[in-house]
Amino acid sequence: MAADWEVLKASGLTTESLRKFVSDNFGDPGSDLKPVIPAGWSENPPSWMSNVRDPELRELGTAVHGLWKTLCRQVSSSVLDNTDRHTLLPLPYPFIVPGDRFRECYNWDSYWVIRGLVACNMVPAAEQLVRNLLSLVDRWGFVPNGARSYYTNRSQPPLLSAMVLAVWDASGDNGLLADALPRLVAQHTYWTSGNKAVRVRAASGCQGGADGAAPGLAAAAGVGSTADVDDCEVFELSRYHAELYEPRPESLREDIHLAASAGLEGDQAAQLYCDIASAAESGWDFSTRWYVGGSSLEFTRTTQVIPADLNAWLYRTERDIAAIAAHLGDLQLRDTYTAAAARRRHAMDALMWNTVDGCWHDLLLQQPQPDSAVVNTSSESRPPCSTATTVYDAEQRSGVYASNWVPLWCGCAASGSAQAAAAVAGLQASGLIQGGGLLTSTYPSGQQWDAPNAWPPLVHMAIEALSEAQVPGAESAAAELADRWMRANLVAWHATGAMHEKYDGYKMGGVGGGGEYEPQVGFGWSNGVLLTLLQRYGQGDKTSTS
Numbered sequence: 234m235a236a237d238w239e240v241l242k243a244s245g246l247t248t249e250s251l252r253k254f255v256s257d258n259f260g261d262p263g264s265d266l267k268p269v270i271p272a273g274w275s276e277n278p279p280s281w282m283s284n285v286r287d288p289e290l291r292e293l294g295t296a297v298h299g300l301w302k303t304l305c306r307q308v309s310s311s312v313l314d315n316t317d318r319h320t321l322l323p324l325p326y327p328f329i330v331p332g333d334r335f336r337e338c339y340n341w342d343s344y345w346v347i348r349g350l351v352a353c354n355m356v357p358a359a360e361q362l363v364r365n366l367l368s369l370v371d372r373w374g375f376v377p378n379g380a381r382s383y384y385t386n387r388s389q390p391p392l393l394s395a396m397v398l399a400v401w402d403a404s405g406d407n408g409l410l411a412d413a414l415p416r417l418v419a420q421h422t423y424w425t426s427g428n429k430a431v432r433v434r435a436a437s438g439c440q441g442g443a444d445g446a447a448p449g450l451a452a453a454a455g456v457g458s459t460a461d462v463d464d465c466e467v468f469e470l471s472r473y474h475a476e477l478y479e480p481r482p483e484s485l486r487e488d489i490h491l492a493a494s495a496g497l498e499g500d501q502a503a504q505l506y507c508d509i510a511s512a513a514e515s516g517w518d519f520s521t522r523w524y525v526g527g528s529s530l531e532f533t534r535t536t537q538v539i540p541a542d543l544n545a546w547l548y549r550t551e552r553d554i555a556a557i558a559a560h561l562g563d564l565q566l567r568d569t570y571t572a573a574a575a576r577r578r579h580a581m582d583a584l585m586w587n588t589v590d591g592c593w594h595d596l597l598l599q600q601p602q603p604d605s606a607v608v609n610t611s612s613e614s615r616p617p618c619s620t621a622t623t624v625y626d627a628e629q630r631s632g633v634y635a636s637n638w639v640p641l642w643c644g645c646a647a648s649g650s651a652q653a654a655a656a657v658a659g660l661q662a663s664g665l666i667q668g669g670g671l672l673t674s675t676y677p678s679g680q681q682w683d684a685p686n687a688w689p690p691l692v693h694m695a696i697e698a699l700s701e702a703q704v705p706g707a708e709s710a711a712a713e714l715a716d717r718w719m720r721a722n723l724v725a726w727h728a729t730g731a732m733h734e735k736y737d738g739y740k741m742g743g744v745g746g747g748g749e750y751e752p753q754v755g756f757g758w759s760n761g762v763l764l765t766l767l768q769r770y771g772q773g774d775k776t777s778t779s
């Protein structure tokens with residue numbers, strides 16, 4: 234990079250001439266978008282807001298409802314007329330952006346935005362958002378990380394079916410289900426094929442989970458016995474795997490610097506770039522969760538990890554597709570996806586579930602079996618990838634991450650079951666629940682998806698998971714965490730006048746930090762989570778559902 238800069242300077246380029254070139258040839262940031270009023274908008278907050286018992290929270294909720302108007306955008310006509318001159322992907326309807334530096338529509342952020350829009354009776358805006366994402370599946374075969382051309386090498390956590398159902402719950406419009414179904418199937422294929430699909434078997438002598446708990450749990454869950462696990466049952470699971478072997482265009486300087494400072498070149502640098510982009514695909518960019526064999530960013534090895542949360546979201550997707558197919562009368566599709574969900578849950582029980590920690594751990598891939606490893610003969614300068622026949626040994630990673638309990642939110646433990654009770658106890662004993670909310674992990678790495686940060690989507694999934702577990706004490710734990718989170722948002726709002734993308738889990742009302750960019754405000758998913766919680770927990774009695 235430095236050498237390139239010297240070459241450019243020698244050619245007569247100056248900072249001023251570069252600035253002039255940029256201003257002559259590029260639009261200002263945001264000039265590709267037009268602010269618009271969201272569909273279904275009303276200046277008045279939803280009627281339930283007047284029942285919020287704490288006047289300060291009521292005032293905050295009213296102000297945050299007002300933020301929807303400031304975060305709604307539409308693709309400008311100049312983009313629609315000349316798509317090849319812009320990085321912004323054309324979308325047919327207006328959408329809500331996270332805010333600040335994040336000026337485009339994001340994939341998994343949209344789930345919590347949709348929940349917040351629905352809470353504010355803005356179902357038309359929520360439906361437009363989900364229809365935008367469905368249009369991206371038509372064009373790309375999946376929902377990219379965000380609606381920019383430089384994000385099309387990867388996706389983000391698969392919550393599309395949950396978004397469709399959140400809108401359908403509010404609208405009852407079967408037309409949306411019919412439009413969504415083939416796109417959900419297409420996106421599921423994206424997540425279960427190519428480099429994202431991995432065949433694994435337990436590293437610990439083919440006994441199932443690390444603690445040997447699998448057979449009992451699988452039987453208790455009613456998904457079929459694992460009587461044959463001693464015969465090294467092979468499971469198919471999914472991982473994050475971006476198709477990018479170069480620096481991320483949006484963080485080019487950071488990625489080049491990372492590889493250079495680690496002394497990496499050629500295929501090794503290409504593999505690190507892929508693992509970094511794959512961490513971005515996970516939504517957890519960046520975190521010790523992806524480190525293997527070292528304790529800094531250069532040890533990011535996302536593609537060697539089989540994530541518990543990703544597979545839980547896919548389990549939920551499979552059940553959602555089955556439910557939608559059943560609702561629309563496609564019984565063959567229902568059966569196909571019911572069976573796929575059962576297989577995935579069986580694999581997660583066998584390999585990821587840990588009775589001691591009361592959670593589902595990520596897996597680490599070991600070397601493929603010698604007889605099944607296939608040498609990559611491609612002439613392209615790319616790292617070897619798994620093939621349909623590769624079988625990896627896999628073992629549980631240790632580590633306390635909020636993602637270990639996402640499977641509880643996805644219904645991977647039946648409500649009221651012994652497994653659900655163990656998971657609730659595991660979360661409560663994990664050390665993640667702190668004065669300012671729910672920590673992302675217990676490791677203070679300086680990366681944004683670690684301690685001390687508390688992220689709204691993770692907090693929200695933990696609250697809903699506790700609330701739906703139907704285990705003694707879990708509902709009150711959910712209400713307590715919800716109350717703490719709403720108050721943390723309030724304290725930060727009073728101190729800064731803004732909603733933040735992340736907070737400090739240790740400090741009530743502290744703002745999060747770390748990572749490669751300045752903390753951002755706005756903020757789409759934070760607003761969605763707050764409004765959803767205010768509606769559920771802010772009114773009347775703490776445990777009321779009104």
Ligand SMILES: OC[C@H]1O[C@H](O[C@H]2O[C@H](CO)[C@@H](O)[C@H](O)[C@H]2O)[C@H](O)[C@@H](O)[C@@H]1O
Pocket residue numbers: 331335339341342378379481483484513514515516517518519734750
């Ligand atoms: O530009 C750096 C990274 O920014 C995004 O990631 C972060 O913000 C997103 C929008 O709120 C959020 O979805 C993600 O979880 C955050 O880590 C972007 O998604 C990354 O791809 C990008 O590298």
